[in-house]
Amino acid sequence: MxxxxxxxGRYTVATLAEVGHVFIFSVKGLRSCFIPPFYFREIIRQMKxxxxxxxxxxxxxxxxxxxxxxxxxxxxFTRFDAGDAVASVVVISITRELGPVFAGLMVAGxxxxxxxxxxxxxxxxxxxxxxxxxxVNPFKFLIAPRIITGILTLPLLVLVADVIGVMGGFLVSVTxxxxxxxxxxxxxxxxxxxxxxxxxxxxxxxxGFCITTLGCYHxxxxxxxxxxxxxxxxxxxxxxxxxxxxxxxxxTALFFGA
Amino acid sequence: xxxxxxxxxxxxxxxxxxxxLNGISLEIEDGESRIIVGRSGCGKSVxxxxxxxxxxxxxxxxxxxxxxxxxxxxxxxxxRKFSILFQGNALFDSMTVLENVTFALGRxxxxxxxxxxxxxxxxxxxxxxxxxxxxxxAEISGGMxxxxxxxxAIAVEPExxxxxxxxxxxxxxxxxxxxxxxxxxxxxxxxxxxxxxxxLRVAEFLSDxxxxxxxxxxxxxxxxxxxxxxxxxxxxxxxxxxxxISKVRRN
Ligand SMILES: Nc1ncnc2c1ncn2[C@@H]1O[C@H](COP(=O)(O)OP(=O)(O)O)[C@@H](O)[C@H]1O
Ligand SMILES: [Mg+2]
Numbered sequence: 001m002x003x004x005x006x007x008x009g010r011y012t013v014a015t016l017a018e019v020g021h022v023f024i025f026s027v028k029g030l031r032s033c034f035i036p037p038f039y040f041r042e043i044i045r046q047m048k049x050x051x052x053x054x055x056x057x058x059x060x061x062x063x064x065x066x067x068x069x070x071x072x073x074x075x076x077f078t079r080f081d082a083g084d085a086v087a088s089v090v091v092i093s094i095t096r097e098l099g100p101v102f103a104g105l106m107v108a109g110x111x112x113x114x115x116x117x118x119x120x121x122x123x124x125x126x127x128x129x130x131x132x133x134x135x136v137n138p139f140k141f142l143i144a145p146r147i148i149t150g151i152l153t154l155p156l157l158v159l160v161a162d163v164i165g166v167m168g169g170f171l172v173s174v175t176x177x178x179x180x181x182x183x184x185x186x187x188x189x190x191x192x193x194x195x196x197x198x199x200x201x202x203x204x205x206x207x208g209f210c211i212t213t214l215g216c217y218h219x220x221x222x223x224x225x226x227x228x229x230x231x232x233x234x235x236x237x238x239x240x241x242x243x244x245x246x247x248x249x250x251x252t253a254l255f256f257g258a
Numbered sequence: 259x260x261x262x263x264x265x266x267x268x269x270x271x272x273x274x275x276x277x278x279l280n281g282i283s284l285e286i287e288d289g290e291s292r293i294i295v296g297r298s299g300c301g302k303s304v305x306x307x308x309x310x311x312x313x314x315x316x317x318x319x320x321x322x323x324x325x326x327x328x329x330x331x332x333x334x335x336x337x338r339k340f341s342i343l344f345q346g347n348a349l350f351d352s353m354t355v356l357e358n359v360t361f362a363l364g365r366x367x368x369x370x371x372x373x374x375x376x377x378x379x380x381x382x383x384x385x386x387x388x389x390x391x392x393x394x395x396a397e398i399s400g401g402m403x404x405x406x407x408x409x410x411a412i413a414v415e416p417e418x419x420x421x422x423x424x425x426x427x428x429x430x431x432x433x434x435x436x437x438x439x440x441x442x443x444x445x446x447x448x449x450x451x452x453x454x455x456x457x458l459r460v461a462e463f464l465s466d467x468x469x470x471x472x473x474x475x476x477x478x479x480x481x482x483x484x485x486x487x488x489x490x491x492x493x494x495x496x497x498x499x500x501x502x503i504s505k506v507r508r509n
Contacts, residue, residue, distance in 0.1 A: 045352070126348040132312050133342055134414065135334060135365045 025220075026213045029147050032139040042145040050111050050146070050212070051153030055160060057110060058103045062161035065098045066090060066168025074177050086177065087184045088191035090169035095196040099161040101248055104207035107154065108240040112215035115146055116236035119219025120229035128220075143220070146212040154208030155201040162197065199255040206251060207244050214240040259287040262418065262450045263309070268318035270301075270308055278304045280474030281318065286452065291444055293461040293482075294454045295496070296471030302454040303345065305471070306420050309452070310340055322418070338365065341416035343440075345423045347407040349395035355406045356381065356391040362410045380409040384439060401432040405439070412443060419444060421453040425460050437463050458482070458500040470496065 073089045119142055122128050131138050166188060173179040215236045222232035263286040270279040278301035286292045296302050307313035309320060311327045320327040325336045349358050359377035367373050381391060384405040390398050395406065404424070411419060424440055425433035441464055444451045453464055461468050462482045469479040470493050478485075478493045485497040 122350075125346050125351075126344045127350055129307065129310075129312050130342075130344060130348040130350070133310060133337065133340060134362050135337060 022214070022217055025217045026209075028139060029143045029213055029216065030209075032137070032144040033148050035140070037140060039141050039145055042141065043148055046145045046149040047153060049114075050107075050149045051157065054107050054110055054153075054157055057106050058157045058161050059164045061102045061106050062094070062099060062165035063168040065102050066094055066165035066170075067172045069093055069098065069165075070169035070172040070177065074173070084187075086169070086173050086179065087187035090173075091166050091188045091192045092196055094165035094169070095162050095192065095200045097200075097248075097252075099165055100158050100200045100203040100207065101244065103158045103161040103204065104154070104211070104244045104248075105241055107157065107207070108211045108244060109237055111150075112211045112218075112236040112240040113233045115212060115215030116219040116222070116232045117229055119143075119216055120222030120232040123220065123222050124224055124226075124229060138220075143213075143216045146216055147209060150208030150210075150212030151205050152208070154204040154211070158200055158204035159197075162200065195255070199251070202255075203248060203251050206247050210243045210247060211240045214243065259289075261285050262288040262290070262323065263452070264319075264321040265309070266319045266321075268305075268308060268320060269316045270304060270313070271316055278474055279308065279315075282471075282475050283318075284469060284476055286450065289448060289450055290467065291451045291453070291465035293465050293468040294452065294471055295456060295458060295461050295468055296454075297496075298456055300471050301474060302456075302471060303422055306342065306422055306452070306454060310342060310420070311336060338414075339417045340420060341411040341414050341418070342420040343404075343407050343411045343422065343424055345426060347395070347403045349403060349407055349410070351395050354392050354394055355386070355398065358395070358406060359410045359413050362413050365414045377409075377413060380413045381406065383412075384409045384443075400428055401436065404428065404432075404436050408439065408443065412447065417449055419447075419449050419451045421451065421455075423455055424453065425455070425457060433460070440464065458485075458497065 069090050070086050073086045074083055077083050077085055077089070119128075122142070128138050128142070131141060170184055170188070173184055174181055218232040218236040218239070219229075222228045263284070265282055265284040267281045267283055268279050269277070269281055271277040282305070294302060294305065304313065308315050309322075309327070311320075311333065315327070322336060322339055325332050327333075327336065329336065349355070350361065353361060356374070356377055359380055360373045363373040363376055367376060378388075378391065382388075386402060386405050386409065390402055390406075395403055398406070421440060425436060428436060437460060440451075440453075451465075453460070455461055466481050466483070467479070468482050468485075469476045470485075470490075471477070472492050478488060478490045480488060485493050488494065
């Protein structure tokens with residue numbers, strides 16, 4: 001009894017310590033985004049790796065999400081004679097929730113893992129020590145460019161997801177559910193409000209921050225050896241996905257709650 | 259002679275139980291080439307990292323030209339005295355060989371247009387051909403990586419060069435070539451150097467003053483020739499063991 005309580009206590013303390021550690025790391029990371037020197041070449045390289053190369057998988061996720069959403073909404077809503085609402089439901093769900101969350105989770109899987117693996121292997125192969133010896137602050141050279149990129153590119157990716165997701169819904173509705181093109185488009189434009197899109201983009205920026213920061217954190221404090229890097233990679237993905245879902249709830253409550 | 263590096267009772271532990279440096283004291287003179295030998299895992303790399311200030315020491319003090327490693331204000335000045343050739347080279351793998359050296363020159367060369375020229379000069383000085391300049395570290399052999407890492411290390415004009423196991427992972431021939439290159443470089447630049455290794459042949463080749471590390475302390479300092487006849491059992495055994503290995507290799 002006492003033993004299991006002690007174990008529980010130890011885990012709680014360890015978890016809180018870790019959360020505090022991550023918090024301090026993110027504050028340091030965020031602060032280094034605003035203090036020169038800035039490594040613009042690194043930022044551009046990261047934009048390509050993190051942002052541009054994520055476009056295909058984000059687009060693919062979004063189009064299927066939009067398509068299945070249209071089908072399900074049609075089936076579900078015809079049960080109480082609201083089958084016409086497909087266009088509105090699709091555009092609101094995609095811009096508010098599905099676009100940001102799906103894009104966030106896909107990018108978390110792709111990017112936080114690769115960031116953790118890259119920085120972790122730099123730790124293991126002493127490249128981070130080499131930076132320090134050369135008088136280059138690893139926070140400014142490695143971490144700031146990735147965080148900046150995450151915050152800037154995730155909203156753009158979500159915008160792409162929004163457009164493609166709505167298109168997916170449109171395609172299914174027009175080809176399979178007998179909607180007329182003009183009616184669908186006008187209903188979409190009518191239902192969509194700017195707050196839907198804006199809240200989604202704000203979420204995206206927050207997710208971008210979480211994904212890159214957690215990837216950097218786990219890589220930076222990776223245990224030595226190949227296994228250490230492997231564990232760091234897994235932890236980065238798991239924790240950034242969880243953080244995305246938690247932040248998604250909190251931000252939704254903030255925007256639309258009460 | 260002026261003392262360049264002074265370590266006074268330096269302690270370093272990891273976690274609860276693992277005490278790696280146990281009150282180690284060491285003095286190295288200006289212009290000296292010092293070798294530190296010890297068994298694998300005895301804390302040689304940790305010692306170098308503490309000396310560089312990239313690993314915090316638990317107790318004691320490290321002074322370089324009178325500047326303490328813990329002196330926050332003068333730390334950039336402290337760090338600028340050093341350059342290190344890491345055990346695994348630690349070349350930045352997202353940059354080409356040339357970019358690695360150019361990037362390092364950011365520490366010393368204000369004029370950006372001169373950096374590339376100087377970098378090419380340094381790469382040529384360590385015997386690398388022009389065709390490897392634009393290759394990535396993963397695309398060149400271990401020996402070439404070592405040379406590139408050396409070019410990067412000397413590019414920043416250090417006063418003290420540190421070599422961490424400079425021949426590990428290389429075949430004996432390449433290892434010998436690299437040893438020669440290191441000795442010539444140190445002589446040419448006239449810098450103070452500290453080399454750590456577990457290989458006594460490397461030690462004998464690079465310098466004649468050697469400190470033996472065991473259980474977190476320097477147990478003996480002297481000439482490599484005197485190792486056989488000295489009074490310290492650990493040193494004698496260490497010397498005998500490496501001779502046995504050399505003989506096995508020769509047969
Ligand atoms: N960052 C670290 N965290 C925990 N233990 C470490 C760390 N770095 C080194 N050690 C431990 O310190 C000891 C000495 O390591 P090291 O200095 O790398 O040995 P070597 O003499 O072969 O270079 C080893 O037992 C190693 O496990
Ligand atoms: Mg070592």
